[in-house]
Amino acid sequence: MRRSRMDSGRKLWVENVFTVYLLRISFVLIVAAPIHAGENWTGFRGDGSSTVTADLPTRWSSDEGIAWQADIHGYGQSSPVVWGDHVYVTSSEGPWQQDCQVHAxxxxxxxxxxxxxxxxxxxVENYFRNSRAAPTCCVDESGVYSFFASGDVTSMTHHGEIRWSTPIIKTYGEVDNERGVASSLSQTDTHLFVLVDHHGPSYLLAVDKRSGDVDWKTDRGDRVPSWSSPVIAKIGKRNIVVTSSADxxxxxxxxxxxSLWQLDGLQGNHIPSASVAGNRILVGSTTMYGGATDEDAVAGSNCCIELTEDDGKLGYKVRWGAERANSYYSTPLAFAGYVYYVNKVGVLYCVDQETGEQVFAKRIGNPCWASAVGVTRPDGEQLVYLVLKNGFTIVLRPSDEYDQIARNQLYDAGAMMDAREAAENQRKANTVPADEAKPKSGPEKIFANMPESQLHQMFSYGDPMVYGVAVAGDRLLIRTGQTLFCVGGKAD
Known part of the structure; x- marks a missing residue:
């Protein structure tokens, strides 16, 4: 009996010690793991597909459903990225955008x-038609990686401490691009990828995340200036960098x-980036001033490419070119069997993802500079969120017909006027003296002597403008030039 009690006591002691050990290990894992790890939005358009499982609200207004809004110093055109409970955006200040800023x-x-x-x-001149902190960051468990029109790629911790900075343009030469560098970073676990296409020696390069060293640089020859971003696709375990840029x-x-392969003969793929949907790449193209103007050729350049592998050799097959589509600033979204494009005057084109045949075309009132997001809710319902340049968000149910379930306003007239005034004051404070400004090149020569008000009217500029979005769980983050909004986080 005594031995039995001793054994029982020893067993209980072992169990208690083991329980404490498990609790300690669990605590370490909880502390070490990022908060909301499944809700990270790690780069431009998330993982490159702009699709996500999330429980976003479907209805809100300027006075209901917005969890918070925060001012952003300077001015920026990048999209937010999210890691855990941190949201990151960039901006720049100064007549020459000499002050580059990352905010958490x-x-x-x-x-x-x-x-x-x-x-x-x-x-880089701080001019309202130039890139102003337009490249979107990448983020991972180690920290955040930024890229600016100045060509500086920088790594910092989640506490904002700089680990390294690599001056790309200073190293490889000035960029002849009339609107400045605006391509966002893309990433794998170990590297960042930077695309620079311009009237001059263009290139794609890989930067080691740990050191900032350039591990390889691939020359692309002299190119038409382009502002699209590279994306990462996968064939098996192999990572491929795909660039849709400069035709x-x-x-x-x-x-x-x-270089694995090249598809040429396209027109107008200078602004929209490619979108990844499994082993398919969706390409966006647009007619543009001083560039592609053939509407039929541009529509066909809004195409679908299938990645192929034959005995270890990687290739591609063009599945279709759209019958009629045009993708302006925003990247096409492939979701729920459809592909969505928005043109420069606010026409939404929906085509069949398998065939490229047009399903419908609908004027939605404003173009999108932020790319659309495909959301699958926890109950399985699928919705498309189109955040328009003017701050309205249209929520659609994917269908063979235009099925709008909500149209939501982000800010009221008073807030719009305040934002417009703040942006105008920022532009005035950061104006380059006339005797120091460089002569405009390319199409910008024509606009150099036009009043700013006329240019705003011609190109639909006018703050506040929505530049980018991100999704984190039940929250939709929307970024204008000087403000970050968070929609959701409350009852729908």
């Missing part, structure tokens, strides 16, 4: 946690920079 906000409250300033190594689509081995 708390996802739950909108409190600004920190701002890190970096001195630009290359001057071609190219694929490169992410490990070596080796």
């Amino acid at each position: 906000f708390d996802l739950q409250s909108g409190t600004r946690l920190w701002t890190t300033h970096m001195e630009a190594t290359t001057k 071609t689509v190219d694929a490169y081995d992410a490990a070596t920079g080796e």
